[in-house]
Amino acid sequence: MQMPLTNRPIQAAPPANPLGAMTNLLQTDLQAVNALIMQRMQSEVTLIPELAGHLIAAGGKRIRPLLTLASAALFGYEGTRQHRLAACVEFIHTATLLHDDVVDASDQRRGRSSANALFGNEAAVLVGDFLFSRAFQLMTEDGSLEVLRILSGASAVIAEGEVLQLAAVNDIGTDEAHYKRVIAAKTAELFAAACEVGAVVAERGAEECAALRNYGMNLGMAFQIADDVLDYAARRERLGKSLGDDFKEGKMTLPVIRAIARADAAERKFWSRCIGDMEQSDADFAQACAILARHDALEESLAEARRYAEQGIAALAAVGGSPLRGHLEDLIVFAVDRDY
Amino acid sequence: MQMPLTNRPIQAAPPANPLGAMTNLLQTDLQAVNALIMQRMQSEVTLIPELAGHLIAAGGKRIRPLLTLASAALFGYEGTRQHRLAACVEFIHTATLLHDDVVDASDQRRGRSSANALFGNEAAVLVGDFLFSRAFQLMTEDGSLEVLRILSGASAVIAEGEVLQLAAVNDIGTDEAHYKRVIAAKTAELFAAACEVGAVVAERGAEECAALRNYGMNLGMAFQIADDVLDYAARRERLGKSLGDDFKEGKMTLPVIRAIARADAAERKFWSRCIGDMEQSDADFAQACAILARHDALEESLAEARRYAEQGIAALAAVGGSPLRGHLEDLIVFAVDRDY
Numbered sequence A, B: 001m002q003m004p005l006t007n008r009p010i011q012a013a014p015p016a017n018p019l020g021a022m023t024n025l026l027q028t029d030l031q032a033v034n035a036l037i038m039q040r041m042q043s044e045v046t047l048i049p050e051l052a053g054h055l056i057a058a059g060g061k062r063i064r065p066l067l068t069l070a071s072a073a074l075f076g077y078e079g080t081r082q083h084r085l086a087a088c089v090e091f092i093h094t095a096t097l098l099h100d101d102v103v104d105a106s107d108q109r110r111g112r113s114s115a116n117a118l119f120g121n122e123a124a125v126l127v128g129d130f131l132f133s134r135a136f137q138l139m140t141e142d143g144s145l146e147v148l149r150i151l152s153g154a155s156a157v158i159a160e161g162e163v164l165q166l167a168a169v170n171d172i173g174t175d176e177a178h179y180k181r182v183i184a185a186k187t188a189e190l191f192a193a194a195c196e197v198g199a200v201v202a203e204r205g206a207e208e209c210a211a212l213r214n215y216g217m218n219l220g221m222a223f224q225i226a227d228d229v230l231d232y233a234a235r236r237e238r239l240g241k242s243l244g245d246d247f248k249e250g251k252m253t254l255p256v257i258r259a260i261a262r263a264d265a266a267e268r269k270f271w272s273r274c275i276g277d278m279e280q281s282d283a284d285f286a287q288a289c290a291i292l293a294r295h296d297a298l299e300e301s302l303a304e305a306r307r308y309a310e311q312g313i314a315a316l317a318a319v320g321g322s323p324l325r326g327h328l329e330d331l332i333v334f335a336v337d338r339d340y
Helices: A019-026 A027-040 A047-056 A064-074 A081-104 A116-119 A121-142 A145-168 A174-203 A205-234 A254-261 A267-276 A284-294 A296-314 A323-337 B018-025 B027-040 B045-057 B063-072 B083-103 B113-117 B121-142 B145-168 B176-200 B206-233 B246-251 B254-261 B266-274 B284-294 B297-318 B323-337
Strands: none
Touching: A019 A064, A019 A323, A019 B113, A019 B145, A027 A047, A027 A064, A027 A081, A027 A121, A047 A081, A047 A116, A047 A121, A047 B121, A047 B145, A064 A081, A064 A174, A064 A205, A064 A323, A064 B083, A081 A116, A081 A121, A081 A145, A081 A174, A081 B121, A116 A121, A116 A205, A121 A145, A121 B083, A145 A174, A145 B018, A145 B121, A145 B266, A174 A205, A174 B018, A174 B246, A205 A254, A205 A284, A205 A296, A205 A323, A254 A284, A254 A296, A267 B121, A284 A296, A284 B083, A284 B113, A284 B121, A296 A323, A296 B027, A323 B083, B018 B145, B018 B323, B027 B045, B027 B063, B027 B083, B045 B083, B045 B113, B063 B083, B063 B206, B083 B121, B083 B145, B083 B176, B121 B145, B121 B206, B145 B176, B176 B206, B176 B254, B206 B246, B206 B254, B206 B297, B206 B323, B246 B284, B254 B266, B254 B284, B254 B297, B266 B284, B297 B323
């Protein structure tokens, strides 16, 4: 990188999406993972593959399983254990999405009707439970207690993060520490675990496993903060997401927290009405964007995301120089500087 | 037993509840399990122990953890591994109850307001996820892949059973095979797994592990069928359950399935209205009970439950003669012949 990330101007052309290059490089692995996902979401209870398939086939970016594959490949691992664990990570993520949509009463996910809207909350909860159980079956088949420790721990932390987030919705007193605690648990923890198990599978020592975990944690933080910024600033269409979704749900994200910290009395009243009381008119989102701009809240949030990205890149310095390291570095830069 | 179970008249005085005697015998173990449950449901996210504690402290019968303790003790196991696994079984059960109540939109559980009614569906789903994850952390700490295989498999089967049950609610075409498939998965599987892991911990061979699994499976079937009969026939107050709950929810249980199989045109119309269309008046429950009596549907269902009980007792014949074997035999008889 020629320029320190934190100085990169927000108006610069966004970097190319490195997921394409990573997907090409890991194509054989990814196909094996996709085949496993399709195979292991099957059940004689036909509603299960129907509902799970609706979400899984809608094609998320598979970023978490890719991280497991990339991490294993980074260390030159040549076996196939990472396929099962990547599928397992995707099942945990999918189960979380299903339960999230029930919790948020969402009717859209990945640009399609959400599973709960189509199949009912009941089925979405129970199929989430099934996928979660299936993930643990896959881990058990792998047979590594270290992997089980990492992923069962991650699952517990994710659930804690989701509960913690419940308390913050519509609470304009939510501070930055609380926000970071939530996103570390509900987003970054699974990125960290996905990276770490790749290193564990490759039988690396504690230092390199910790380095990959560290990279994943920082990637997750950077990714989520940037995502929360994009809710106010995306310049291109995002899969299943519309500008202003978080605002409309009254979510206390970093840009809003920063703006509230500097709000005058009128602005505080505005946030209190829109986020606290969820009383919003059509003009309010534009007004929110104007307030965020006035306080540089988006720029500042992105600068924070970049600090995580730099820490993630620094963490990778401890591991060897495989070409995949460059891709992982590009990915964390892209996570911050994407415009969609 | 002097008299074959299947010939035991329904009017006979019900047997004493053997759970009391088992609880006394295993008191030290059970205290260790309760301490572990309280300790491991803790989280810095205070809503988690509040919500989980609401349900756990309401004091279910702890029948599933008792099965794990009894099974380990049956084989003279003298270590402490069974404590962690019994807590784990109770966590899986509690997670299932939390999600069940969301699915059923229940407002009562164990005689108190249900967790979803008090804390909201969102929190109930997420705390269920937390307890489920915690269960897998406990298993991982135990470190036996065989135990992990049994309990992750059971969890997947339970979720499948719950989804399968969704399809049967309000469907008066549900047949006995479907009903049995549902209760085997959603109820009996965890009883079976709870018993089996006790034998695994005691390092018994495949035959004895299978015998305990077999006993637990039959206990679960007998227990659930009797429970479904009691919904129409309980003579004493049952913890958190009222006479007619299943009927009011339009559940297709064995007594109803048997009665519908023999219904004349008028009765079929009655079931179709009450269960299929959920159009019920206050007098309908008494009418349902009268129809069930006319077709001996409760007696026949109990006879079916007794057949499972006999199979469970037969399964135990393969294991040694510890005093606990008698308690387990008493328990399966009680599961069928209790009047509450």
